[in-house]
Amino acid sequence: MSHPDVIVVGGGIGGLGAAFSLTRQGLGVRLLERAPAFGEVGAGIQLAPNCTRILDDYGLLNEAKSLGLVPDAMVMRDAVDGGELTRLDLRNLERRYGYPYLVIHRSDLHGLLLRACERAGVELITDAQVTSYENTGRGARVILSSGASHETGVVIAADGLHSLARRLLVDDEPVSSAYVAYRGTVPAEQPRVRSVDLSEVVVHVGPGCHFVHYGLRGGELLNQVAVFESPKALAGAQDWGTPDELDAAFAGTCGFVQERLPFMWRDKWWRMFDRDPVMNWIHGRIALLGDSAHPPLQYIAQGAIMAIEDGWVLGEHVARRRAADGTIDWDAALAAYEAVRPEHCRRVVTTSRKWGELWHLDGVAREQRNALLRTRDTYDYTFVDWLYGPTALTPDEEPPMFEPIPLESAPAYTVR
Ligand code: FAD
Numbered sequence: 001m002s003h004p005d006v007i008v009v010g011g012g013i014g015g016l017g018a019a020f021s022l023t024r025q026g027l028g029v030r031l032l033e034r035a036p037a038f039g040e041v042g043a044g045i046q047l048a049p050n051c052t053r054i055l056d057d058y059g060l061l062n063e064a065k066s067l068g069l070v071p072d073a074m075v076m077r078d079a080v081d082g083g084e085l086t087r088l089d090l091r092n093l094e095r096r097y098g099y100p101y102l103v104i105h106r107s108d109l110h111g112l113l114l115r116a117c118e119r120a121g122v123e124l125i126t127d128a129q130v131t132s133y134e135n136t137g138r139g140a141r142v143i144l145s146s147g148a149s150h151e152t153g154v155v156i157a158a159d160g161l162h163s164l165a166r167r168l169l170v171d172d173e174p175v176s177s178a179y180v181a182y183r184g185t186v187p188a189e190q191p192r193v194r195s196v197d198l199s200e201v202v203v204h205v206g207p208g209c210h211f212v213h214y215g216l217r218g219g220e221l222l223n224q225v226a227v228f229e230s231p232k233a234l235a236g237a238q239d240w241g242t243p244d245e246l247d248a249a250f251a252g253t254c255g256f257v258q259e260r261l262p263f264m265w266r267d268k269w270w271r272m273f274d275r276d277p278v279m280n281w282i283h284g285r286i287a288l289l290g291d292s293a294h295p296p297l298q299y300i301a302q303g304a305i306m307a308i309e310d311g312w313v314l315g316e317h318v319a320r321r322r323a324a325d326g327t328i329d330w331d332a333a334l335a336a337y338e339a340v341r342p343e344h345c346r347r348v349v350t351t352s353r354k355w356g357e358l359w360h361l362d363g364v365a366r367e368q369r370n371a372l373l374r375t376r377d378t379y380d381y382t383f384v385d386w387l388y389g390p391t392a393l394t395p396d397e398e399p400p401m402f403e404p405i406p407l408e409s410a411p412a413y414t415v416r
Pocket residue numbers: 009010011012013014015032033034035044045046047128129130131158159160161163164181225270289290291292295296298301302303304305306307
């Protein structure tokens with residue numbers, strides 16, 4: 001085996017994105033994945049302009065568009081009465097940010113990045129479970145469960161929510177939200193699906209639950225996600241999120257949502273965890289990336305996007321810190337990465353939590369929220385400008401954050 005410049009641990013969307021970005025900068029990258037084969041479980045994923053901008057820079061946007069679907073609008077509806085609350089014109093969004101909003105099957109996005117890595121010459125190794133990380137004098141080393149050792153200049157740990165590498169930096173655990181997600185894809189020609197408008201990304205928001213649907217693969221598939229708060233999780237039970245809880249959670253929702261529930265996969269569900277933000281992602285020559293650094297709740301659909309942004313930012317800083325003889329000042333590149341990414345991701349993780357609270361309101365608060373959202377101007381982009389604009393490379397480039405402020409203390413949303 002050749003001696004790689006960088007080792008990436010984890011072959012998810014984050015690890016593959018980082019491996020491609022660094023290979024593009026002329027580095028030799030070895031990627032280690034513990035699973036016996038590369039792949040992604042799940043259904044659809046939403047990619048906002050801050051991600052499609054990067055895919056375009058990578059030369060991958062046209063292929064992504066051909067595999068996915070560019071919707072016309074994002075619509076929020078009340079899950080109880082089905083009424084429209086607000087909408088975002090996604091075609092205008094493309095004009096505003098220069099890049100489209102795209103929805104794509106996870107396995108298609110993962111396959112796209114995997115093929116890009118293969119073409120770029122990333123050394124892709126499966127059945128390679130990393131069991132320990134350590135810094136050496138001149139770089140870092142990982143040890144595998146097989147006993148094999150891999151040494152290199154830098155290790156990027158893209159090892160997901162249950163990251164082993166994260167333990168080098170912080171003694172924390174995933175935080176349970178007590179919410180669980182069911183997913184499901186249905187062929188669009190299925191008779192009970194034919195009437196669904198696949199040009200829209202729709203979220204029905206309800207008390208303690210929400211339901212998302214949108215088209216995939218150019219309109220061949222309908223993607224559905226049903227998310228709810230599990231009473232069993234709140235009671236401390238171990239077997240939480242079971243299908244009986246799914247049916248009970250959506251019992252009070254409108255006919256449209258009820259009709260969709262039989263199409264959810266019922267043999268698998270995803271319990272929703274995030275972690276409290278941490279601002280230190282670098283341990284010597286070992287760096288966290290993607291969900292290992294900043295797993296969010298998925299309410300603003302930025303988890304995989306942040307992982308892809310991390311890899312792009314790292315690649316850009318490597319390019320800026322390469323000397324004429326090709327050597328890279330890794331300490332400076334990692335410091336520049338850590339100067340900008342943790343704060344952005346902290347904002348996304350904390351905003352996602354607040355967004356979930358807003359979506360799941362009940363009673364008077366739900367009515368207040370609905371009244372506010374109905375008055376929102378369709379062409380008001382203040383709540384996404386800080387996300388969908390160009391990814392910042394330095395803290396100075398990071399746009400001011402938008403936060404919804406608590407409904408009981410304010411009559412409207414604000415930017416600060
Ligand atoms: P992972 O996908 O977890 O990949 C980690 C990889 O590392 C895995 O392949 C694993 O096998 C490997 N690994 C772990 N430990 C080791 C080890 N010790 N040795 C070797 N390999 C190891 N994000 C969006 O941007 N848009 C969305 O619309 C969106 N929707 C979502 C909907 C739901 C219901 C959920 C649950 C999440 C959603 N997300 C979304 C979030 C997104 O899926 C994740 O943030 C993203 O996939 C994280 O990618 P990752 O590569 O960092 O981690």
